Amino acid sequence: MPEFVSNNISTINFILINIALGLSIYITLATGLLSLSNAGFMAIGAYTVAIISTQSNIPFSVGLVMAIALGVALALPIGMLVLGLRDIYLAIATLGFGEIVRIIALNGDKVVHLFSQNKELIIFNGAEGITLTYKTPTVILGLPDTTWPILIYVMVIIYILATLHNSRFGRILASIRQDETAASTLGVNVVHYKLLAFVLGSAIAAGAGALSAPIVRVIDPHNYVFSRGVDILAYAVLGGMTHWVGPILGATVLTSLPEALRFLKDQRDIVNGLIIMLSIIYLPAGLADPRIWGLFKRLVSFPKREQVS
Amino acid sequence: MLELPQQLINGLWQGAALALFAMGYTLVFGVLDIINLAQGATFMWGAFFAFICVTKLGWSLWFSIPVAMVGAGLLSILLDRLAFKPLRSLTSGGLVLWGGFIVLLVGMVGKWAFPVKTGITITGAAVMLVGFVLDYRSIRPLRIREVPHLAPIISSIGATFILVSLAINEFGAQVSRFPANLFPVKPYHITADAVISPIQTLVLILSLALMLVLSLLINRTQMGRAIRAIAWSERTSRLLGINVDYVIAQTFFISGALAGAAGVLLGLAFNRLEPTMGGEVELAGLTVIIVGGMGSIGGAAMAAFLVGMIRVLSVAYIDSSFRDAFVFALLILVLLIRPSGIFGRSKAVRA
Amino acid sequence: MKARFFSFPTVLMLLFVCFAAIDVSSASAASASSLSGEIPIGAVWSMTGAAAVYGSSQKNASELAVDEINKSGMLGAGKIKLITEDDRSTKEGAITAFDKLIKEYKVVAILGPTLSNSAKAADPIAQAAKVPVLAVSNTAGGIVEMGDFIFRDSLSEMLVQPNTIRETKNKLGYKKVAILYGNDDVFTKGGYDAFKKALNDQGIQILATETFNKNDSDFSAQLTKIKGLKPDAIIVSALAEEAAGIMSQGRQLGIPDSVPFIGGNGFNSPKLAQLAGPAAEGAITGAAWLISNDTPGNKAFVEAYHKKFGANPDQFAAQAYTGVYILANAIKTAGSSNPTAIRDAMAKIKDMDTVLGKFSFDAHREPVHSPVVQIIKNGKFVLYK
Known part of the structure; x- marks a missing residue:
């Protein structure tokens, strides 16, 4: 492993996980939905993997698939219930869902005891959460074996989103964001597409939660509080909500910023707040604003290409 | 059940505390259609303004409360100018205001020696003042904007981060309290077993009184008419010659002052002041204004009592671990069945 | 497909540039050496x-x-x-x-x-x-x-609390207690586990177990419930900030002074007496350190x-x-x-x-x-x- 990578492997891991989370909220934002349930779905993914690996011998890869499947299974009915709400109402309903997930994770064993004969059974373990055993990572092709799955996962999501972005699906989502009424007049089944975007976002978040479990190793309800949802939102806001490159930039900058700006470590929250405010006010299209990239392109004088956004 | 009367009082009191906070919250929503998530931070700063007045300046509590209300109201106006106004229209004055704000922050948190620190802070404040005046006087903005609905929410989340961090910088992260004996503590007996403390009584009476005053203000005064006109249509109000910016500033001032009053009183009642005190009340307050119907002041107050009762009764008769789950379940249920809130009306007749 | 600026390889390249950019703090520390x-x-x-x-x-x-x-x-x-x-x-x-x-x-x-x-x-x-x-x-x-x-x-609380319960039980002779603890915090939850075990070992009856969240400020509902059960003592596993609120509100609700609040390491802060004032009088805590230690x-x-x-x-x-x-x-x-x-x-x-x-x-x-x-x-x- 090159020294830079090995010195910063934790930061790189968390950047990758946060990119996945940023992309999970991006897909709903790109449809004009402000859903704040991503932290909740992340918890569902992480707890699924953690419970499976502590209570059974099922391998991690199967656990990951199960976590994503559970995310989809829960997102479908919840999406059907709440997606009729607009803007702020949706934001608050999904926030409420996220909090309920956290409260259930905290008191999971009480729920288990309602249905189980064994009153001493401990699965969720309350505030202490589930601790996974530590394995020293082995290095494969220059990266630890814990990093590879996340990297691949992020690449796959990016590939899917990039393909969608230029497809009919992507254009429909954008049209819903810009004008829901117009889109539905043009014959777009708005409800259907909103649900698809919500389920996709939730599945991505559940997968990211599952993949974060072996890195964080201690899965407790504190990981998934309201402020986690806000962090995820900030990645997409800073990066930009109209192109999938946005959340990637946003997550990378916001995760590495505290490391880069070490001299500011006591004032991190102020800098964070300023970045969020200034970017939403003066840079509403985020870092991935096509205009910024246009400027950048002209500066480095790439051959003239067609603008896409 | 012997303890039922006491539990009902507990619920009533929790409801009153929530109502006090939620009224200002819902007012801004009614006028501008935005959720000001920084209301919790204003609440906290209100409490700390009074704390400074009482402990550092040695003023009496009864003088400090209005001062704190004015301080929180001004803070709220400033918040509008920094976090929300630029989303409605960009002005050159707004840019100057922001520039001054950043200088002020640098001065406040920087670790410089005495004259430099004060110098930078005062320069920042002065630039902000200039920007504020310019911004207010600017007739033609650089750009009138249509931003997505979620922009103000995100912007106010950012503002919360800054305000809470500033408070941690100034007062430390630990919990403080008002000096003892500011307020009598001997509880009144309602029945042999049920008690209510003087401060709780005060909060209860005050929240009901403020509710009354606020609805009179909105429904019976010239200012209230202007606020309602803007809630109806900002553009039409402008054409009718209403000074929209001024009315919006008034609305933010009232909402901030209410939050400030709530901060002081709840800080007194719980003997607890800390920079993060806005966080808890904010989620509960959000539930209240949704359940009450956004923008409806009477609805918010009723919903506050409902939420207070649910919190108390779920602890009393079910299980304290699931208390908040019940509250959020109520929230989602209300949203699904009646998104305009239990006590709310449709948007057209609101505010 | 049209040529795009945001093509896949470009993004990958950008990503790695970003990774490289975070390494601004150079390795500065001295390597291990003798004293x-x-x-x-x-x-x-x-x-x-x-x-x-x-x-x-x-x-x-x-x-x-x-x-x-x-x-x-x-x-x-x-x-x-x-x-x-x-x-x-x-x-x-x-x-x-x-x-x-x-x-x-x-x-x-x-x-x-x-x-x-x-x-x-x-x-x-x-x-x-x-x-x-x-x-x-x-x-x-x-x-x-x-x-x-x-x-x-x-x-750990497991080492401190059996001693606390044993000593206080010997002197106060309580038989039935109520527990109130913060269940979303590892520290206070650990304290609860330790107390529960110690109480069971000593054969003391637990009348009720109530919980709250960290940063809660109103405990009146839980305390009213506990008051109705008339315990001999109230075991509280909370940090000083919440414990102060619990004590003041408990006394205000009329829990008599003869029912002491007993707590763990979380109580052990000068903040407790400062925040709770007279309500903190008589609160007992097992702890690892005493400020007036000689x-x-x-x-x-x-x-x-x-x-x-x-x-x-x-x-x-x-x-x-x-x-x-x-x-x-x-x-x-x-x-x-x-x-x-x-x-x-x-x-x-x-x-x-x-x-x-x-x-x-x-x-x-x-x-x-x-x-x-x-x-x-x-x-x-x-x-x-």
Whole structure:
């Protein structure tokens, strides 16, 4: 492993996980939905993997698939219930869902005891959460074996989103964001597409939660509080909500910023707040604003290409 | 059940505390259609303004409360100018205001020696003042904007981060309290077993009184008419010659002052002041204004009592671990069945 | 497909450029050397986020101890260089901080982190790198079990509370109690587990178990319920901020003074009496440290802390302060700043004089010193007799 990578492997891991989370909220934002349930779905993914690996011998890869499947299974009915709400109402309903997930994770064993004969059974373990055993990572092709799955996962999501972005699906989502009424007049089944975007976002978040479990190793309800949802939102806001490159930039900058700006470590929250405010006010299209990239392109004088956004 | 009367009082009191906070919250929503998530931070700063007045300046509590209300109201106006106004229209004055704000922050948190620190802070404040005046006087903005609905929410989340961090910088992260004996503590007996403390009584009476005053203000005064006109249509109000910016500033001032009053009183009642005190009340307050119907002041107050009762009764008769789950379940249920809130009306007749 | 600027390879390239950009802080620390020059020691505290209150006490106390040690020449020509990192009260922050301290700053030992769950997430990194960790506030189970480089000087609630319950039961003779605890916090939840076990062992009846959340400020519903059950004593596992609210509201609701509040390490802060005022009178707590201890150096510590930071230290401060001295002592005994040598020296520490009392590590690297039971009288903690 090159020294830079090995010195910063934790930061790189968390950047990758946060990119996945940023992309999970991006897909709903790109449809004009402000859903704040991503932290909740992340918890569902992480707890699924953690419970499976502590209570059974099922391998991690199967656990990951199960976590994503559970995310989809829960997102479908919840999406059907709440997606009729607009803007702020949706934001608050999904926030409420996220909090309920956290409260259930905290008191999971009480729920288990309602249905189980064994009153001493401990699965969720309350505030202490589930601790996974530590394995020293082995290095494969220059990266630890814990990093590879996340990297691949992020690449796959990016590939899917990039393909969608230029497809009919992507254009429909954008049209819903810009004008829901117009889109539905043009014959777009708005409800259907909103649900698809919500389920996709939730599945991505559940997968990211599952993949974060072996890195964080201690899965407790504190990981998934309201402020986690806000962090995820900030990645997409800073990066930009109209192109999938946005959340990637946003997550990378916001995760590495505290490391880069070490001299500011006591004032991190102020800098964070300023970045969020200034970017939403003066840079509403985020870092991935096509205009910024246009400027950048002209500066480095790439051959003239067609603008896409 | 012997303890039922006491539990009902507990619920009533929790409801009153929530109502006090939620009224200002819902007012801004009614006028501008935005959720000001920084209301919790204003609440906290209100409490700390009074704390400074009482402990550092040695003023009496009864003088400090209005001062704190004015301080929180001004803070709220400033918040509008920094976090929300630029989303409605960009002005050159707004840019100057922001520039001054950043200088002020640098001065406040920087670790410089005495004259430099004060110098930078005062320069920042002065630039902000200039920007504020310019911004207010600017007739033609650089750009009138249509931003997505979620922009103000995100912007106010950012503002919360800054305000809470500033408070941690100034007062430390630990919990403080008002000096003892500011307020009598001997509880009144309602029945042999049920008690209510003087401060709780005060909060209860005050929240009901403020509710009354606020609805009179909105429904019976010239200012209230202007606020309602803007809630109806900002553009039409402008054409009718209403000074929209001024009315919006008034609305933010009232909402901030209410939050400030709530901060002081709840800080007194719980003997607890800390920079993060806005966080808890904010989620509960959000539930209240949704359940009450956004923008409806009477609805918010009723919903506050409902939420207070649910919190108390779920602890009393079910299980304290699931208390908040019940509250959020109520929230989602209300949203699904009646998104305009239990006590709310449709948007057209609101505010 | 049209040619796009945001093509796949471009994005990949950008990503790696971003990774490269974060490496602005160059490796600066001195490598391990003998006892001369700077000896880098890492400290990971929660200076922002939910646990910021405790992290700031720890930061203050550890800096105070390092100053004292460096001034006293205890390590000869060597000077401790304390590198403090903030974990933002998160596991991610603790993991990143440990990585940074070990790989970049090449520290010889680490103090912290503040929270038990962060320790569970981060300590294995130090264990794998063979850098000793001294936890100064982790009280949960499963900490020292992570490996032979993990120590702690904070008595776990399991070691403190059986003693508290035994002593108070002998003197007060209570038979039935109610429990109130914060269930979303590892520290207070651990305290609850310890109390529950001790109560069961002593055959004391538990009438009710109520919970609250960290940062709650209204406990009237839980307390009213408890009051109706008429317990002989109320066991509270809470941190000082919540405990103060519980006591004032409990007394206001008419829970008689004859029913004492009994609590754990979380109570042990000057904040408790300060926030709860007269309602805190008679509160009993089992703890690892007593502010009025007559242990060597305790009085000087309390005075120095008060002078420097304008407030009395709490137990978090006392344990962090002790932690620095334990490390310094181990470095001195080892005569080297080799992490493994420090670990070996630390494991052998016996009857060291600290502000916590005579201090030793047992074979499992758990602290051995006698806990105290204290009671608040006239707003001050005094020994419970």
